[in-house]
Amino acid sequence: LYAAQAAVHNLLPTEDAATRMFASWMTNVSSPFPSEAALELANDSCRQLHLRVQAVTLHGETVFVCGSTPQLGEWQVARALEMHLEDPATKVWGVKVSAPLHKTLEFRYFIGILLENSNVIVRRWETVRQPRTVSANELTMDRNAAVDMFGNYDGEDKVEPGWLTTESIVHLKMFDNPIVLWKRKYKSVPISYHITPIDLSVRNSDAGPICDESDQHSNTSDFECVKWPVIEIAVMKEQEYEFKKQNQFGNVYAPEDFVIFQAQVMDSSSIAYKVDFYMHRSTDEASIPENIGISYILPGNMQGTFGTCTVPITGTRHQPVGQLNVSYLIIKPLADYSCNCRETYSKFWKKTNRSLDVGHRGAGNARRTDKVENVLENTVASFNYAAKHGADMVELDVQLSKDKVPVIYHDYHICICMKKRKSPLQEEEKLQLAVKDLTVAQLQRLKLSPSVHDSHHYDFREDDLEDNQPFPTLQHVLEAVDPSVGFNVEIKCPMQFRDGTWEMDLNLDINLYVDIILRTLLDYSGKRYIILSCFHPDICTM
Known part of the structure; x- marks a missing residue:
C-alpha cells in the first residue's frame, strides 16, 4: 500500500489529489489497478504555468490569451483571459494559468480593448494556422522561463487585424x-x-x-x-x-x-x-x-x-x-454568429511549388460542347465536370435573388423570350430583366433565350438535366458538388463608374447582402476550402 501510494504521489501534483485517487482505488479492492474514475481524476489534474509574451501595444490596448481550457475561454474571445503588463521597459505581459497535467494546452495571444461593458474588441491576433501548444511532457520550469514573441512561432511571423465582435x-x-x-x-x-x-x-x-x-x-x-x-x-x-x-x-x-x-x-x-x-x-x-x-x-x-x-x-x-x-x-458585424480563434486560414496559402487548376465557372466555357458532357457554366454539372477532370478549385459567381437567396449566375441581367400575340410567324421578343428582380422559383422556371455576351454563346436548353440548369442556389451547389473541390466564390455586386453612374441599382443594404452569403457558406460549406473574392473594394473590406 505504501508503494502504491508513493506511485500515486509521483503521478499527481498534490497530496490531496493523490489521497482522493488512492481512496477511489481502494473502494474497488477486487481490482489490482486504479478505477476509470480514479484515472479520470488524475487526467483532470493541473499544473500552474506562467505565460509571458512580448508585445507592442497602443494606448488603451491590452494583451489577452485565449485557449482550449475553460479558464482561457474555450476559444471564445469574450471569455479570454486578460494579461498584465509585467515590465513596461521590455513590453512583457504575463498571466498565470492552470494547464492540464496529461493533455496538451492550446492557446493564442491577441491584442484587444476591454470596454466598460465587458465587450472585448479584437485589434490584432496571431494568425499562424495552428495555435500555440504546451505539451504534457514539456517541463514546467522551462515553460515558465520562456518569453513568447507576439505573432512569432513555428517558424512563422503572422499578425492580422481582428474581426468584428460587437462593434x-x-x-x-x-x-x-x-x-x-x-x-x-x-x-x-x-x-x-x-x-x-x-x-x-x-x-x-x-x-x-x-x-x-x-x-x-x-x-x-x-x-x-x-x-x-x-x-x-x-x-x-x-x-x-x-x-x-x-x-x-x-x-x-x-x-x-x-x-x-x-x-x-x-x-x-x-x-x-x-x-x-x-x-x-x-x-x-x-x-x-x-x-x-x-x-x-x-x-x-x-x-x-x-x-x-x-x-x-x-x-x-x-x-x-x-x-x-x-x-x-x-x-456591421455578422449578427448571431460568434467566431473563435482556434484555427485560422487568414492569408494562408499552402507551401507548394505546384500551381492550382481552377475551373472558371466550372468547366470553363459558357457551354462546353467539345466533349460528350454538354455542360452549361455555373451549374452543378459544370462544377462536377471540373472536379472529375482534376480541378483543385472552381470559380463561381454569386448574387441574391428577389427573395434574398444566393444564386449562381454571372450576369446581372437575363433575357427571356416573349411570344407576340396573334403572330402567324411565332415571332419571339426578348425582354431583359435583372436577376435581383425575380425570386428563385421564378428564375428556375424561366425559358431563357440564347444570347451572345463577351464572345461567349449562352445556349439554354429545356431538355438539360436538373444539374445542368442555370440558377442553382449556393446551398444546393455546396451540398451537391464534390466536397474535395475548393470554391472561389466571387460575390457579384454592382460598382460605380467614374462618371457617377452605376452598373445596376442594388436596392439592398450591402451589410445584409454580404451577411446572407456568408451565413450560407458558414452553414453549408463543411470542410470545403473557400476563397472569397470580389471586384468591389467595399465588399472586400467587409
Missing part, C-alpha cells in the same frame, strides 16, 4: 480633391487635417463629452484623450496603406491622395466626427501649426450603409471658408 466600423474616404478652401492664402501653404470622434450619446447625458473641447480652435488636438472609439488612418500608397494612429496634427493634405479614416465604434448612429484643419507656416516639424477651421460630420449626414456627403468648413471667425467632400462606408 461596427465606419470608413471615411477622401479622394479626388476632397478639401476645397476658398481663400488664396491657404492654397500656397501645407494644410493638414485631423479627425476626432465625438460620442453624442455621452453628450446627451450628464456624463460630459468624451474629450475636453473647452477651446475648439486651440492649437492642441484631442490627442489620445480616450481609448475608445478608435480612429486610424491609411493612405493608399506604398509604405502608408496599413492603418495606423494619426499624428497629433493629422495628415498633410495632397489632392491626389486616396485617404481612408477608420473608426471602430459601438453605435455608428451616435458618433459624430470633428475635422480640424491646420495651416503649416513653417517647415520646422517642431513648430505648432495654426488652426484655420473645423468641420463636423454628423450621423444624419450618413444615410444608409454607404454614400457621400458634403459639409462646410467653418473658420475661426465662424464663417464658411470651404467645404469637405467625404465618402463613407458603415460595416
